[in-house]
Amino acid sequence: MELAVELEGLRKTFTVTRGKGLSRTRTEVVAVDGVSFTVPSGQSVALIGPNGAGKSTTIKMLTGILNPTSGEARVLGLVPWKQRSRLAYHLGAVFGQRSQLWYHLPPGDTFDLLARIYELDRADYARRRDMLIERFGLGAFLNTQVRKLSLGQRMRAEIAASLLHKPSVLFLDEPTIGLDVVARQELRDLIRQWNREEGLTVFLTSHDAGDIESVARRVIVVNHGRVVLDDKVSTVRRRYLGSKVLSVKFHERPATVELAGVSVVKTSDYALKLEVDTRIAPIELVINKVLEAGAVADITIEDPPLEEIIAHIYAAGAAGSAAEEVRTA
């Protein structure tokens, strides 16, 4: 399998100066602490973690902006910090909070400029631009100044701009931040389509669980500069949850459902919402118990939101680090 990204023991430390004058002290802060993983071409990966976990530093080393303190990395076979200019032709990036579009010019003008910057062949560029305009629905506002666009329109144009030069790896940093629900879903769908159709490797960093679920197939959780989890999004759900949410509607007032590993989240006259720890109470057993409790009108079984899983992983990571610090002390 061809690898788009390879990291081996990547480490980055910064020296932070505190205090003033003679009382000034210098402390070494570890931002990334020996991170290793590989990403096959065409995979979509979410790199997540709390603020200050080392995600952004990792991405900046992968794009060649930062030199690591030690360790190795290759992106598309190139060493990013040594071959940044060459690599840049094959990378795309969207930073949700930083625009690459010229604020006072229409998106079409920025597209023309990007074609020059990436040294695209004029005919190839025209074909690619027309295709992106159609697929991203940019036609209606292509000639409107960016400052007059809605955030949703702007972000669609941002992503189209980052795909103009047909990058092999796309870095998305909080791409849906500030967008409404509809615009957010539209954008996720577009990214997912592109990942499938062009075999684009997508590297997503986001605090939005919806982005991760919709766009990524794999999730890498970073905390305190280390990888604390690396697995498929679906597996993470199963493994870290071990729980399901059952929402049941009854035709009549139900009897009480009492079972080890089952807790009532919400209750009303004809409805029940239960959280089930499937490691203690198998789901079939719970369903049988529910059916015994009364005549069921409707039943839905859901996984808890990904936010909860992420919070759980972060909490576990923090507890692990605290325990390690105690042991070290």
Next chain:
Amino acid sequence: MRFWQKYPAVGLASARSNLAYLGEVTSRVIFLGIILYIFLRLWKVTFTQAAAQQLGGFTLEQMLWYLAVTESIMLSAPRVAQLVDEDVRTGALSVQLIRPMSYPLYRLWTTLGERLVRFLVNSAVAAAVVCLLVGPIKWSLPGLLIFVLSLPLAFALDFLGNFLVGLGAFWLEDTTGLLLIYSRVTMIMGGMLIPLELLPDAIRTAFQTLPFASMVYGPAKLFVHPDVPTLLDILARQSVAVLVFALVIAAVYRLAMRRVFANGG
């Protein structure tokens, strides 16, 4: 070839983008008008007191036209140092570094594009104001060409000075102080208010040797007294200064890139 086409394209986009700021010019028009009127009054008194037709080789009319050019140059300076400072501090620099182009060259061309628009507007307004105050200056097409030829390197040189100040953000908490010193030095040693001919010989020689005179005084002098030998002298001074500044920036930029921090996002 395509590699070098990207930078003029950046300059063009910058110029077009800055046309959106034309409304801002209104305030500058008023400022320019007031400044030129005040200097007209001051120089009128000076010429009367000195009972001279010319001072340092400039008539009153030429003095006003000299000022129109120096003010147009100075007031057209984009906020290069502040932009570089912001890019470094906010981490916006990473958006630029991820593209296949040089950040200093990107900033140079955005600056040239912006400056072109600002300078054209400023000089049109200044020319109109001075025409109203003292009448038109005697001009010729070759003379105008000589003046125009002195501008690109003057603007590039000013960019380099400002960019160097902006790079200070990699080491300093705040570059405002440095910028203030740089702009005041450019005004005084560059001959913005007084042509260098009116200064004592020792000071004039020192100021002429420094690069600031090639940014402001040189082009303005050529506008009033266009001649080829002076143009060649100014171009030579500008070229040497550009080379020295570029080398210093290359060294400082190299050091600065090692200090890029991963600030947020």
